[in-house]
Amino acid sequence: MDALALSRWQFGITxxxxxxxxxxxIGLSPMVAIMQTAWVxxxxxxxxxxxxxxxxxxxxxxxxxxxxxxxxxFQFGMAWSEYSRFVGDVFGAxxxxxxxxxxxxESTFLGLWIFxxxxxxxxxxxxxxWAVAIATNLSAYFILAANSWMQHPVGAVxxxxxxxxxxxxxxxxxxxxxxxxxxxxxxxxxxxxxxTFVAGIGAWWMVKLVRRGDLATAKDVYRPAVVxxxxxxxxxxxxxxxxxxxxxxxxxxxxxxxxxxxxxLCSTTSGADFSILAIGNLSNDCDNVKHLISIPGLTxxxxxxxFNATLQGVHDLQAEYEQKYGxxxxxxxxISYQPDLTVTYWGFRLMIGFGIGSAALALAALWLxxxxxxxxxxxxxxxxxxxxxxxxxxxxxxxxxxxxGRQPWVVAPNPDPSGVDGVWLITARGxxxxxxxxxVLTSLIAFTLLYGVLAVVWYRLMHRYTIEGVAPSEKDPSxxxxxxxxxxxxxxxxx
Amino acid sequence: xxxxxxxxxxxxxxxxxYLVLEGFDFGVGxxxxxxxxxGPGRERERRVMINTIGPVWDGNEVWLLTAGGATFAAFxxxxxxxxxxxxxxxxxxxxxxxxxxxxxxxxxxxxxxxxRAWADRALIVGSWVPAVLWGVAFANIVRGVELDTDHQxxxxxWALLNPFALLGGATTALLFLTHGAxxxxxxSAGEVRDRAARLGARLAPVTLVVAAAWAIWAQVAYSESxxxxxxxxxxxxxxxxxVAATRTRREGLAFVASAVTxxxxxxxxxxxxxxxxxPAFDSANSLTTTNASSTHYTLTVMTWVAVILTPLxxxxxxxxxxxxxxxxxxxxxxxxxxxxxxxxxxxxxTQER
Numbered sequence: 061m062d063a064l065a066l067s068r069w070q071f072g073i074t075x076x077x078x079x080x081x082x083x084x085x086i087g088l089s090p091m092v093a094i095m096q097t098a099w100v101x102x103x104x105x106x107x108x109x110x111x112x113x114x115x116x117x118x119x120x121x122x123x124x125x126x127x128x129x130x131x132x133x134f135q136f137g138m139a140w141s142e143y144s145r146f147v148g149d150v151f152g153a154x155x156x157x158x159x160x161x162x163x164x165x166e167s168t169f170l171g172l173w174i175f176x177x178x179x180x181x182x183x184x185x186x187x188x189x190w191a192v193a194i195a196t197n198l199s200a201y202f203i204l205a206a207n208s209w210m211q212h213p214v215g216a217v218x219x220x221x222x223x224x225x226x227x228x229x230x231x232x233x234x235x236x237x238x239x240x241x242x243x244x245x246x247x248x249x250x251x252x253x254x255x256t257f258v259a260g261i262g263a264w265w266m267v268k269l270v271r272r273g274d275l276a277t278a279k280d281v282y283r284p285a286v287v288x289x290x291x292x293x294x295x296x297x298x299x300x301x302x303x304x305x306x307x308x309x310x311x312x313x314x315x316x317x318x319x320x321x322x323x324x325l326c327s328t329t330s331g332a333d334f335s336i337l338a339i340g341n342l343s344n345d346c347d348n349v350k351h352l353i354s355i356p357g358l359t360x361x362x363x364x365x366x367f368n369a370t371l372q373g374v375h376d377l378q379a380e381y382e383q384k385y386g387x388x389x390x391x392x393x394x395i396s397y398q399p400d401l402t403v404t405y406w407g408f409r410l411m412i413g414f415g416i417g418s419a420a421l422a423l424a425a426l427w428l429x430x431x432x433x434x435x436x437x438x439x440x441x442x443x444x445x446x447x448x449x450x451x452x453x454x455x456x457x458x459x460x461x462x463x464x465g466r467q468p469w470v471v472a473p474n475p476d477p478s479g480v481d482g483v484w485l486i487t488a489r490g491x492x493x494x495x496x497x498x499x500v501l502t503s504l505i506a507f508t509l510l511y512g513v514l515a516v517v518w519y520r521l522m523h524r525y526t527i528e529g530v531a532p533s534e535k536d537p538s539x540x541x542x543x544x545x546x547x548x549x550x551x552x553x554x555x
Numbered sequence: 556x557x558x559x560x561x562x563x564x565x566x567x568x569x570x571x572x573y574l575v576l577e578g579f580d581f582g583v584g585x586x587x588x589x590x591x592x593x594g595p596g597r598e599r600e601r602r603v604m605i606n607t608i609g610p611v612w613d614g615n616e617v618w619l620l621t622a623g624g625a626t627f628a629a630f631x632x633x634x635x636x637x638x639x640x641x642x643x644x645x646x647x648x649x650x651x652x653x654x655x656x657x658x659x660x661x662x663x664x665x666x667x668x669x670x671r672a673w674a675d676r677a678l679i680v681g682s683w684v685p686a687v688l689w690g691v692a693f694a695n696i697v698r699g700v701e702l703d704t705d706h707q708x709x710x711x712x713w714a715l716l717n718p719f720a721l722l723g724g725a726t727t728a729l730l731f732l733t734h735g736a737x738x739x740x741x742x743s744a745g746e747v748r749d750r751a752a753r754l755g756a757r758l759a760p761v762t763l764v765v766a767a768a769w770a771i772w773a774q775v776a777y778s779e780s781x782x783x784x785x786x787x788x789x790x791x792x793x794x795x796x797x798v799a800a801t802r803t804r805r806e807g808l809a810f811v812a813s814a815v816t817x818x819x820x821x822x823x824x825x826x827x828x829x830x831x832x833x834p835a836f837d838s839a840n841s842l843t844t845t846n847a848s849s850t851h852y853t854l855t856v857m858t859w860v861a862v863i864l865t866p867l868x869x870x871x872x873x874x875x876x877x878x879x880x881x882x883x884x885x886x887x888x889x890x891x892x893x894x895x896x897x898x899x900x901x902x903x904x905t906q907e908r
Contacts, residue, residue, distance in 0.1 A: 119660060120660070120661065120664065122660070123656055123657045123659070123660030123661060124657055126613065126656050127652075127653040127654075127656040127657050128653070130616075130620065130649060130652050130653060130656070131649050131653070133620050133623045133624060134623055134638055134645060134649065136627065136634075136638075137623075137627065137634045137635050137637065137638030137639060138638045138639055138642055138645060138646075139639070141635035141636065141638070141639035142635070144627065144631055144634055144635040145631055145632055145635045147631075148627055148628070148631020148632070148634060148635065148849065149631060149849040149850055149853050150853070151627070152624065152626075152627035152628030152629070152631055152634070152849065152853075153628050153853060153856060153857060155624040155627055155628065156621070156624035156625045156627065156628040156629075156857060156860070157860055158624065159617065159620045159621040159623075159624040159625075160621055160624075160860060160861065160864045160865070160868070161860075161864055163617045163620055163621070164614065164617050164621070164864075164868045164871075164872070165871075167613035167614040167616070167617045168611075168613075168614035168617075168868075168871055168872055168875055169871075170613065171609070171610035171611055171612075171613055171614060171875060172610065172875055172878065174609075174610065175609055175610040175879060176610075176878065179878055179879070180878065224631075226849075226850045226852075226853075227849075227850065227852060227853050227856075228852060230856045492635075492639040492642075493639070493705075493707050494639045494640050494642060494707055494708055494709070495639060495642035495643075499642045499643060502643070502646070503642070503646045506646065506650060507650075510650060510653060510654070514653075514657060517657075517661070520896070521661060521664055521665070524665075524894055524896060525664070525894065528894055549887070550886070550887050550888065550889040551606065551883070551887050551888065551889060552889075553889075554602060554606045554609065554663070554887070554888050554889055555602065555605045555606055555609050555659060555660075555662055555663045
């Protein structure tokens with residue numbers, strides 16, 4: 061493999077690793093904040109026990125999220141230096157803002173939250189976890205603004221003298237319609253992830269305790285966790301669907317090739333069907349694809365709210381792009397402007413499919429916990445644990461679809477010719493010159509192995525702390541803020 | 556003042572924040588293998604050390620991410636050339652930082668000696684590697700590197716390991732070790748404090764000699780300007796003060812002295828570069844604050860963001876240090892609340908019906 065292929069694999073692997081942990085942090089930090097708020101407001105110990113329990117899981121997850129995130133800040137310069145030169149004037153701004161406005165807040169206030177249980181007044185300590193929750197979501201906004209700019213550049217012009225994209229409107233970059241759709245979609249998906257996580261673990265524990273005869277803890281602690289998780293999951297789920305629909309409509313306008321590939325839509329069609337299942341060799345020859353099950357007109361409807369609308373197909377777009385951009389490969393032939401059809405087609409379907417996965421848990425939970433009930437049905441506990449995986453998978457497939465659907469571009473051209481003419485770059489021109497294939501192969505192997513080991517350890521820790529459950533209330537007495545500087549009192553928490 | 560100059564200074568400020576704050580974090584991590592005595596008290600002493608930086612190390616590390624992000628935003632050519640050029644050293648630094656992060660957070664989660672031994676290895680290696688390699692990297696930047704006409708680094712990996720750079724690595728490692736020791740003298744109590752003070756007194760003279768040698772070499776051979784002699788002088792005075800303060804166990808003064816030394820080092824490094832950001836052997840190919848910078852518009856936007864947010868960061872990070880200002884001794888360390896992998900605590904004795 062050459063440096064380009066290796067660099068793409070490296071970025072893909074490290075980003076997917078990072079985004080296993082990110083949605084849980086984004087969604088779980090506000091949920092822990094909600095639990096702690098409930099404890100501070102009601103004084104009910106159940107919320108304190110839940111705060112501590114899910115707080116531990118949050119911290120185990122936060123650490124690996126930070127660890128896998130550090131790499132991303134530098135990987136642009138390391139492996140994609142030519143891209144960085146081209147976009148730095150625009151792309152660097154949201155990145156630097158993210159660090160200044162969000163990373164500092166979350167890292168500092170998380171430290172205060174972890175170690176401050178008995179050092180800070182109750183309400184200030186509560187404010188710390190809220191600061192973490194808000195900053196985590198804010199950082200998602202900035203990085204998504206940066207990513208959305210690569211999908212749909214705005215607020216910039218191409219400067220022929222310097223050969224780079226130059227920013228002329230930060231407001232446009234931060235209010236890119238693409239990020240205004242991508243942010244709610246990502247955030248609500250993160251809420252579904254965390255909601256499923258909390259409800260799934262709560263369901264498993266509730267069933268276990270009912271079967272063991274500990275009805276009190278099942279009813280008093282885990283049932284509220286299931287209910288809270290379920291509410292977050294349902295609200296998030298509705299948000300994912302609405303924002304996903306809005307995002308698809310934008311994508312038909314902004315990146316028609318991506319959506320045409322996702323639907324394996326070969327030729328320009330009026331009233332395009334939505335394909336549910338297809339067979340055949342999808343690898344970049346869409347005429348080979350046989351659509352087995354399709355819903356008539358649905359794709360056109362999703363794109364435009366009109367069942368009969370005309371959508372451009374892959375072939376016509378290819379011809380149009382060849383004319384417009386004129387990139388050639390080493391033999392002088394026009395390059396293919398199609399993303400990998402297999403990945404985009406299945407990435408899209410798996411995202412939606414797995415996204416629906418947690419709904420089964422939500423519906424079952426809604427029924428089985430109605431009116432203060434608890435349940436001893438073993439399948440419900442199993443469903444709870446199994447459902448936890450589905451939003452993680454949906455998020456990964458969604459990002460793989462978004463990112464690989466952008467190929468061969470690293471900065472996709474804005475089809476609207478006003479303002480951002482010339483701001484586009486193909487991935488092959490963005491890769492670094494210096495490290496070479498050997499250098500990138502070294503780092504690819506190193507990151508993959510290290511992340512692999514850490515992911516296994518992460519899983520074992522999460523599993524171990526999950527099956528430990530909430531501590532009995534006598535082990536988690538209400539922490540009291542004490543400022544008496546009692547010299548010999550042990551720390552409330554120490555590493 | 557030109558905005559490019561403002562951003563050159565701002566990035567120097569961000570690196571100052573990183574090296575002064577993370578400097579003692581690295582020092583504490585490096586000392587984890589050197590300071591605690593062997594025997595039954597070892598684990599408790601290690602936890603005292605780790606917990607002196609427990610609430611703050613993560614916030615300290617963000618100074619690096621911000622310096623990286625700010626370089627990308629303000630000097631994209633510098634960011635691209637530097638990080639693709641110094642690919643392998645940066646890879647090693649990143650791997651070290653990764654294992655260090657998870658070791659902090661996961662170390663106490665499992666109550667098992669082998670588990671903790673692995674976490675300690677990660678903390679120690681994760682502190683030594685960046686402590687040495689940041690010095691190597693900065694020394695190479697000061698010295699100048701081989702850039703071609705496209706500003707690509709073409710010197711290769713081994714050229715980075717020249718004597719001046721290696722001495723730079725030794726300098727940062729020693730500075731951080733001493734900085735960590737005097738920080739422990741300030742933040743811990745009991746046995747750890749005494750041992751840190753003794754070690755700091757022994758380290759300080761060595762640091763003085765090595766750091767002074769590197770600083771004078773840098774100034775004489777590579778500085779673009781004469782005024783940076785002032786930074787060398789400040790560093791020298793601070794180092795002498797550091798030696799004196801560690802001998803007489805004036806802990807506050809010792810910490811101020813080692814912090815001032817690090818500030819002076821950043822001033823020397825950036826001062827000797829200016830107006831270059833990455834000098835090339837053939838000076839026609841050098842990256843400067845002008846040819847590496849973003850547009851005026853981007854710099855203006857980022858200046859507003861930095862001017863509003865940086866003071867706030869200093870304010871709440873300062874407050875964190877105030878909240879956790881108390882010294883930590885072995886008596887403050889609670890029993891390990893970690894679990895074991897064997898079996899759930901609650902299940903001990905009860906059977907599922």
